[in-house]
Amino acid sequence: MAKYGKRTMAARAAFAGKEDLTVKDAISLVKDNATAKFDETVEIALCLGVDPRHADQMVRGVVSLPNGTGKTVRxxxxxxxxxxxxxxxxxxxxxxxxxxxxxxxxxxxxxxxxxxxxxxxxxxxxxxxxxxxxxxxxxxxxxxxxxxxxxxxxxxxxGEVQFRAEKAGVVHAGIGKVSFSAEQLEQNLLAFVDAVNKAKPTGAKGSYMKKVAISSTMGPGVSVDVASATGN
The missing domain is CATH 3.40.50.790 (Ribosomal protein L1/L10, domain II)
Structure with a gap:
């Protein structure tokens, strides 16, 4: 059985039982529990109702995040x-x-x-x-x-971010740094989700945006209420 350090155990305890949070609450939880010695990236993962193996279900696009990514891009x-x-x-x-x-x-x-x-x-x-x-x-x-x-x-x-659905229909990207303000991260998250929503392919059937989750580089993930992330 894997052994976890005190920092990891504390983070897991803080996240326990919490799911489908509002965007604000999810960002706050992630920021408060990002305790690594470096400026962690805040990462987002979207589970979509698509099968990218079919050309008419491929999700691909680009979005300029309003507050950049905080990453030096080569x-x-x-x-x-x-x-x-x-x-x-x-x-x-x-x-x-x-x-x-x-x-x-x-x-x-x-x-x-x-x-x-x-x-x-x-x-x-x-x-x-x-x-x-x-x-x-x-x-x-x-x-x-x-x-x-x-x-x-x-x-x-x-701060332009490219995205593309992987085999399982998952899109992921970095949307900023833990050092960003909660407002900056919220703006970036909403911009990213909106761009993926607008990239919905013609072949997508049924529910498109199935799950949204965020985490820091070294921290646990937490699910975000889809309606909160999409503004619906």
């Missing part, structure tokens, strides 16, 4: 010439073409977001098996295949 851009210069000026961490492809193929992936100009996609396409499983493959639907690389870099650095 951005790689596949571009040449003037567009490469534009990306660097906008704050991209890594910029390249074939040379960047070779770096990625070697397994050295030191970035959190990947952007590409349309003419780079034949090169980027060769990296599908590497970038795809990490949800890093540039995609025009979420604005990461674009000629406006400066805007895309700025959005990535400024």
């Amino acid at each position: 951005v790689a851009v596949f571009a040449r010439g003037a567009k490469a210069e534009e990306a660097l000026k906008a704050g991209a961490d890594i910029v390249g073409a074939e040379d960047l492809m070779e770096i990625v193929q070697s397994g050295k992936i030191e970035f959190d977001r990947c952007i590409a100009t349309p003419d780079m996609m034949p090169i980027v396409g060769r990296l599908g098996k590497v970038l795809g499983p990490r949800n890093l493959m540039p995609n025009p639907k979420v604005g990461t295949v674009t000629m406006d690389v400066a805007a895309a870099v700025a959005a990535a650095k400024g």
Whole structure:
């Protein structure tokens, strides 16, 4: 049987018997019991009534959180010439073409977001098996295949969050840091849930938003009342 430290046991006791809380109460509970020695991320998980194996039930999108994520995002851009210069000026961490492809193929992936100009996609396409499983493959639907690389870099650095349903129909993301105010976290949570709601696919049947839960990086999770999270 696993042994837990005093901090973990205290957190588990605080969460015991609590479920389907309002957004405010859930955030307060998570913040009050995040006691790690670092600024933990507040994470959200949405259980959706979809089967992403079917094309008409895939949930995918992007949202700019009103208060950012509190995370330093490293951005790689596949571009040449003037567009490469534009990306660097906008704050991209890594910029390249074939040379960047070779770096990625070697397994050295030191970035959190990947952007590409349309003419780079034949090169980027060769990296599908590497970038795809990490949800890093540039995609025009979420604005990461674009000629406006400066805007895309700025959005990535400024708190834009991409989301995608996994096999079990679960969408998860970081929506801020424990050091954020409760109001900032609430605004971010509502913005994220609203974006996922708006991304409801045509093939979704029955109940779409089945469960909402939040936690801190090292803390237990707590379920949030769906109506409270969706404003219904």
